[in-house]
Amino acid sequence: xxxxxxxxxxxxxxxxxxxxxxxxxxxxxxxxxxxxxxxxxxxxxxxxxxxxxxxxxxxxxxxxxxxxxxxxxxxxxxxxxxxxxxxxxxxxxxxxxxxxxxxxxxxxxxxxxxxxxxxxxxxxxxxxxxxxxxxxxxxxxxxxxxxxxxxxxxxxxxxxxxxxxxxxxxxxxxxxxxxxxxxxxxxxxxxxxxxxxxxxxxxxxxxxxxxxxxxxxxxxxxxxxxxxxxxxxxxxxxxxxxxxxxxxxxxxxxxxxxxxxxxxxxxxxxxxxxxxxxxxxxxxxxxxxxxxxxxxxxxxxxxxxxxxxx
Numbered sequence: 655x656x657x658x659x660x661x662x663x664x665x666x667x668x669x670x671x672x673x674x675x676x677x678x679x680x681x682x683x684x685x686x687x688x689x690x691x692x693x694x695x696x697x698x699x700x701x702x703x704x705x706x707x708x709x710x711x712x713x714x715x716x717x718x719x720x721x722x723x724x725x726x727x728x729x730x731x732x733x734x735x736x737x738x739x740x741x742x743x744x745x746x747x748x749x750x751x752x753x754x755x756x757x758x759x760x761x762x763x764x765x766x767x768x769x770x771x772x773x774x775x776x777x778x779x780x781x782x783x784x785x786x787x788x789x790x791x792x793x794x795x796x797x798x799x800x801x802x803x804x805x806x807x808x809x810x811x812x813x814x815x816x817x818x819x820x821x822x823x824x825x826x827x828x829x830x831x832x833x834x835x836x837x838x839x840x841x842x843x844x845x846x847x848x849x850x851x852x853x854x855x856x857x858x859x860x861x862x863x864x865x866x867x868x869x870x871x872x873x874x875x876x877x878x879x880x881x882x883x884x885x886x887x888x889x890x891x892x893x894x895x896x897x898x899x900x901x902x903x904x905x906x907x908x909x910x911x912x913x914x915x916x917x918x919x920x921x922x923x924x925x926x927x928x929x930x931x932x933x934x935x936x937x938x939x940x941x942x943x944x945x946x947x948x949x950x951x952x953x954x955x956x957x958x959x960x961x962x963x964x
Contacts, residue, residue, distance in 0.1 A: 664826060665745040666838075671831040671926050672739055682739060685934060689732045692938035696721040698955070699941045706954040712790040713779070716772045717944055719799050723765050724937035730757040731832040731933050738831075751833035752814050758834065758933075760810030763860050767802035769902050770864035770871075774798075776898060777871035781878045809860060816852075820844040830926055832933075865906050872899060900943055901936070908932035 672678040699721040703709045731754065738744055746754070778789040817835040820842040830837045839846045879892065908928050944951070 664822075665747050666751050666822075666833065667744050667827045668735075668738060668746050668831060668833070669827055669829050670735065670738060670744065671930070682736075685732070685930070686736060688934055688938050689728055689736075692728050692934065692941075693725065695938060695941035696725040699944070699951075700725070702951060702954045702958065705958060709950060709954055712775055712792075712795045713772075714950075715795060716768065716775060716799070719802075720765065720768055720772070720944075721941060723761050723768065724940055726757065727761045727765075728934060728937045730754055730761065735831040746833060748818075751838075752818060754833040755817060755835050755838075756810040756814045758810075758832070759813045760807045762806070763809040764802050764806030765905065766860050766864045767805055768799065769898075769905065770867040771798045771802060772898060773868040773871035773902070777875055780875050805860075809856065812856075816849050820846060820849075830929070832929075834929065861906060865902075868899075868902050868906075901940055904936055904939070905932060908936070 672682045700718050703714045703718040703721075734746065734750070734754070738746075775790055775795075779786050782789060813835050817838050820839070821844055822838070822841055823843040825841055828834075828837045828841065839850065908931055
């Protein structure tokens, strides 16, 4: 009982990623700048897709969900990290740590499944254009998105319940800038090998299965594009798919690196750098990748600006 009270009533210590040297102050400012761009970029994407009726299609609905997930993801980790750095605090409560783990792992899981749904959407649009309205009807699209949220949230609940079933009776220092359950397993005084094995198989479902769906979908898309024989059609299809593949490669690659390695092989420095990449940098890149060469998004943006001027 004493161990349980110590686990639930004591704060954890986040060692963070920056100190107060000039170099780290610059890097911290850079992270805040990236956070601001990610926050603004994803918010604009959500509002544009919501306001412009011409963007009320399955593809843009999925993009709005991706932006919403990215927006929630950066707000789960960066504000607490910035507050601790600026205030000099290093602590995070048990409830705060559990909340971060739940939202963080839930949103990662949601995005894993959503990216697979987006790949299926592009496969349906390019390979079965005449049946596309049936294959991606509003009902089917809504069900797939809801399933992504439910599956991701279920993973979050399981990870929180499993992580805090262990005791933390020694050092409560987490070598990270937010609560991530692999880092808590390192400081647990229990044997976590069984959970790590279960986690490995969960990652196969959460990451490898969606990756397989993405690869199969785009393999079919590439074959269909080659058979088109139209240079213009090929260029348009590849332009649409390449942006998605870029996001998928960055996102799943980082996820595999973080979660499919045993605790004994982890390097805190490497893991923190990779975490910064896909929890802060990727949410900033997503709206840029999907909108830079997207004429529909640019048109909607100019339309909103025009109304604002009037």
